[in-house]
Amino acid sequence: MNGMGKWVSRGILWLFLLIIALFTVFPVLMTILGSFKSNLELASGATIWPKEWHFSNYAEAWKQANFSTYTWNSLFVSVASTVGTLIVASMAGYVVDRRNFIGKRFFVVMQASTMFISIGAVVLRPQFELMVDIRLNQSLWGVVFILISAHATTFFILMGFFKAIPRDVDEAAMIDGCSFMGIYWRMILPLLKPGLGVTALFAFRNAWNEYILPLVFTMNTPKLQTLTVGLTNLRYGSGAAMQTHLMMAGACLSMLPILVVYFFANRSFMQVTAGSVKG
Amino acid sequence: MRMKWRVHVENYGFLLPSFLLTAVLGIYPIFWAMRYMFYDYKGYGDMIYIGFDNFTRLWGDELFWEAVRNTIVYAGGKIAITIPLSLIIAVILDRGLKGRNFLRALYFMPTVISTAVIAVVFFIIFNSYNGLLNQFLLKNRLISGAIDWLGPDYAMLTVIILAVWGAIGNYMLLFLAGLQSIPGDLYESAEIDGASAIQKFWKITVPMLGPVMQMIIMLAITVSLKGYESIMVLTEGGPVGKTEVMYLYVYKLLFPVSTGSAMIQEIGYGSAVGFATAIIVGVITGFYFMLSRRLNKIY
Numbered sequence: 001m002n003g004m005g006k007w008v009s010r011g012i013l014w015l016f017l018l019i020i021a022l023f024t025v026f027p028v029l030m031t032i033l034g035s036f037k038s039n040l041e042l043a044s045g046a047t048i049w050p051k052e053w054h055f056s057n058y059a060e061a062w063k064q065a066n067f068s069t070y071t072w073n074s075l076f077v078s079v080a081s082t083v084g085t086l087i088v089a090s091m092a093g094y095v096v097d098r099r100n101f102i103g104k105r106f107f108v109v110m111q112a113s114t115m116f117i118s119i120g121a122v123v124l125r126p127q128f129e130l131m132v133d134i135r136l137n138q139s140l141w142g143v144v145f146i147l148i149s150a151h152a153t154t155f156f157i158l159m160g161f162f163k164a165i166p167r168d169v170d171e172a173a174m175i176d177g178c179s180f181m182g183i184y185w186r187m188i189l190p191l192l193k194p195g196l197g198v199t200a201l202f203a204f205r206n207a208w209n210e211y212i213l214p215l216v217f218t219m220n221t222p223k224l225q226t227l228t229v230g231l232t233n234l235r236y237g238s239g240a241a242m243q244t245h246l247m248m249a250g251a252c253l254s255m256l257p258i259l260v261v262y263f264f265a266n267r268s269f270m271q272v273t274a275g276s277v278k279g
Numbered sequence: 280m281r282m283k284w285r286v287h288v289e290n291y292g293f294l295l296p297s298f299l300l301t302a303v304l305g306i307y308p309i310f311w312a313m314r315y316m317f318y319d320y321k322g323y324g325d326m327i328y329i330g331f332d333n334f335t336r337l338w339g340d341e342l343f344w345e346a347v348r349n350t351i352v353y354a355g356g357k358i359a360i361t362i363p364l365s366l367i368i369a370v371i372l373d374r375g376l377k378g379r380n381f382l383r384a385l386y387f388m389p390t391v392i393s394t395a396v397i398a399v400v401f402f403i404i405f406n407s408y409n410g411l412l413n414q415f416l417l418k419n420r421l422i423s424g425a426i427d428w429l430g431p432d433y434a435m436l437t438v439i440i441l442a443v444w445g446a447i448g449n450y451m452l453l454f455l456a457g458l459q460s461i462p463g464d465l466y467e468s469a470e471i472d473g474a475s476a477i478q479k480f481w482k483i484t485v486p487m488l489g490p491v492m493q494m495i496i497m498l499a500i501t502v503s504l505k506g507y508e509s510i511m512v513l514t515e516g517g518p519v520g521k522t523e524v525m526y527l528y529v530y531k532l533l534f535p536v537s538t539g540s541a542m543i544q545e546i547g548y549g550s551a552v553g554f555a556t557a558i559i560v561g562v563i564t565g566f567y568f569m570l571s572r573r574l575n576k577i578y
Contacts, residue, residue, distance in 0.1 A: 009476070013371055016367070016371070017368070017371065017382060020364070020368060020386065020447070021382065021385055021386070023444065024385060024386055024388065024389060024444070024447070024448070025385070027397060027400050027401065027404060027444065028388070028392070028400075030400065030404060030411060031400050034403070042403070042409075043409045044409065044414070087296075088296045088297045088300060089297065091293045091294070091296060091297065092293065092294050092296075092297035092298075094293060095289075095290050095293040095294050096294075099286075099289075099290050101287070101290045101291070107294065107298065110298075110301060110302075110306065111297075111301065113306075114301060114305040114306070117309060117557065118505055118557060118560070119309060119312055119529075119550075119553035119554055119556070119557045120505075120507075120525075120526040120529040120530060120553050120556060120557075121526070121529055121530035121533050121534060121553075122308070122312045122529060122533060122549060122550050122553035123308035123309065123311075123312065124308075124533070124534070125308075125311075125312075125533055125534075125546060125549075126307065126308040126311040126312070127304055127308055130303070130304070130307075145300065145304065146304050148300055149300040149301060149303070149304035149305050150305070151297065151300070151301075152301070152305075155297070180289045181289075184293075205391055208393070209391075209392070209393035209394065209395070209396070211393065211394065211395035211508055211512075212508060212511075212530070216534055219534075219535075227396075228393050228395040228396060231395070231396060231399055232395050232398075232399055232512050234399075235399065235402060235512070244403055247399060247403060248400075248403070251396050251397075251399055251400055254393060254396050255392055255393070255396060258391050258392065258393075259388070259391065259392070261391075262388060262391045266384040266387065266388075269387070269390075269391065270383070270384070270387055270452055273387075273390075273449060273452050273453065273456075274452050274453070274455065274456035
């Protein structure tokens with residue numbers, strides 16, 4: 001290939017990559033910039049860069065539009081369900097990997113089946129009724145338990161990490177008189193840290209971004225709504241006009257924490273996704 | 280003997296939290312729905328056993344079949360754009376470009392952002408009257424009148440664009456992982472034979488990627504058929520049902536989308552539709568699996 005042709009083809013490749021990059025960044029950038037514009041400026045729509053920087057949008061969203069409550073609720077749901085998911089899945093993974101017992105196959109098949117059968121929102125109905133029965137519908141614990149119950153993916157990812165921990169570790173600790181619980185807590189969990197780290201990222205992201213579940217559970221309890229629910233409800237506007245500036249500030253508040261996490265841990269995020277193909 | 284008993288307690292004790300949660304909150308609701316799909320139940324009052332009446336009703340339910348058609352258009356459109364684009368990006372990035380890691384992280388970023396939140400942002404950007412996109416296009420005289428992006432003609436396209444935005448990075452990464460398994464000397468020997476980049480792509484990359492590609496497309500099909508969150512936020516299935524998809528229809532039968540939503544909750548019928556939808560998704564995926572296996576044998 002001659003020099004000229006090479007430059008042209010390389011230029012086309014870079015142009016293509018650039019267009020996709022712009023397409024990817026554009027909505028996020030518009031949210032960040034838009035969160036500093038006045039409602040009027042957003043409604044007239046024509047600017048990209050804010051004419052004046054309205055930092056007060058955030059104060060207004062935080063106080064008047066209840067985003068402080070939403071943020072706290074989101075944090076609670078995400079942290080509690082992440083911790084719960086890791087504990088429940090790692091305990092189950094430990095026994096399934098290290099021990100033999102009746103019903104092991106059944107248990108694994110049951111876990112796998114929850115990943116593949118989807119009848120949509122139908123399941124939320126009995127879940128909700130169950131939570132009403134045990135009176136967990138007046139707090140976010142109901143949402144947390146349901147999020148933890150969907151731990152099959154975490155379970156299977158952790159199984160891979162368990163296999164990498166040599167069984168000699170267990171045996172040596174057992175000879176030293178360590179109990180089953182003690183081995184799990186003092187030997188296995190510290191060695192499982194890389195696996196726990198990546199699965200924690202995923203569990204946290206899923207809980208933080210969850211929408212339908214908290215929407216259904218907090219329809220009649222606005223003070224329990226999470227960021228996603230509170231934000232989407234702003235679409236209907238309060239009174240006459242849509243408060244676009246608050247929507248933008250709110251969208252920013254719900255995006256930024258996860259983007260910060262992603263900035264520091266993007267390799268771990270990608271590692272798990274890529275791992276699902278390599279098997 | 281005592282030892283044995285203790286081992287059992289340890290085993291099942293460790294398994295118990297996982298088993299209980301999965302059984303009660305994962306499996307039980309499915310059986311619950313299996314029971315209700317034979318009943319006429321609106322969430323209050325009596326539940327009346329009606330046998331297979333819900334399924335005969337489903338057969339003649341125009342709204343549902345419209346939703347099935349919409350789902351196929353939505354999933355088809357999303358896959359037809361996402362898969363080629365993400366494959367091309369992956370192939371380019373796989374060649375050890377400068378700034379490769381940065382671009383990869385950038386393209387993957389949408390996968391960590393909430394679908395509901397970004398749908399709100401798209402709702403603002405694509406707004407017909409004062410949305411950013413229309414204002415921009417009008418100002419630069421790329422269009423003469425405002426385009427009704429969320430109107431009957433364009434709503435499906437807008438919804439697909441949003442879906443593509445969220446999906447490209449994910450499939451790019453899956454393809455990148457798949458590309459690692461292609462031995463490099465294949466390309467080297469092709470280069471010696473004077474093959475062009477395009478020839479290498481069609482003669483080596485695509486065939487060698489066969490099994491991985493089959494799996495990725497299958498994943499894309501199931502995920503796209505199931506997605507309804509972003510549509511619910513962006514258009515609520517409207518206008519006039521143009522973007523109504525199967526699982527959104529199921530949702531609407533069981534819960535109100537917004538306060539003052541017109542649809543009446545129908546738990547019995549909704550359960551039946553949920554099951555029918557799961558079966559349709561299963562049949563489409565199974566059909567693809569058979570077809571792609573046959574295609575794979577050609578290579």
